Amino acid sequence: MILMHGDGDPTTREGLRAIYTPPRLPWLRANMVSSLDGAATGSDGLSGTVNNAVDVDVFHILRDLADVVLVGAGTAVAETYSAKGTPIVIVSRRGRVPDDLRGCEPGAVRLATVAEAPGLAAARDEIGEQNVYVVGDSEVDLPALMKELHDEGMRHVLCEGGPSLLGSLLEAGVVDELCHTITPKLLAGDGRRIVTGPPIDVPVSLASLIEHDGTLLGRWLVST
Structure with a gap:
């Protein structure tokens, strides 16, 4: 390298960790991958056909450094997310917990949604009311969500997309x-x-x- x-x-894992350690907290980092011509997904609609081994190495280092992972519901479903290690917060206006993330250890999967979400009640039953953040009426209030996470001690937030969520976070x-x-x-x-x-x-x-x-x-x- x-x-x-x-x-x-x-060239070392320790060196990479030093490079990617946030300079201060709180800190929201987004991690994305694309091909040289700008494609964030391959023909199958997945990032796995775009990334490679060195990107995966950095992906795991970023996961290890983070307090919590933030991801859009569509990306979590498409990329078949699993709840291992770092807690995951799913952002969903519909209030739906992806099937593959149900039945996990308490607190491993959390949900950021809105008061008008049709799946709000079911989500509270599935993962516990304390793990559901209601931030906004019809649109997810992302600054309010950040405050909720920071107040709970999750000050290093890692967003893994997708592109729509990243656009909203930047906006x-x-x-x-x-x-x-x-x-x-x-x-x-x-x-x-x-x-x-x-x-x-x-x-x-x-x-x-x-x-x-x-x-x-x-x-x-x-x-x-």
């Missing part, structure tokens, strides 16, 4: 950092970008950039 900008030794001004892996692939097709939604203009600055066999692992600090 070659560290093109930043401090730390990217709400609550993202501190974007970790973006670019893999050396050209996929064409109609793959989504890493951010979707209404147009935004969010300045970023490069914190570090690692190159490994053509894969670029970038950390971008978001200006607020």
